[in-house]
Amino acid sequence: MAIELHKQARQQAIESIQRYFEAHMDEPIGNVAAGGLLGFFLQEIGPAIYNQGVADAQERLQARVAELDIEVHEDEFTYWAAQQRAAKR
Structure with a gap:
């Protein structure tokens, strides 16, 4: 599966690469070269x-699924116990 960026995100990434080159390299990089570098990355x-x-998202989801029975657990067969408690009042 190829990783694609939306047009605006791609443009911002290219501008960021150009800014990085201006700040940290001896020579600036042009728009086309920055786009090529982005494509390579x-x-x-x-x-x-x-x-x-x-993998990180899957791990978090699996942890949440493992806790699902705790979050939504309902006690079973509680009618008669509730009736006994009500009768004692």
């Missing part, structure tokens, strides 16, 4: 970051 490194995000 998305194809080469993006899947590792994406997969880690999926």
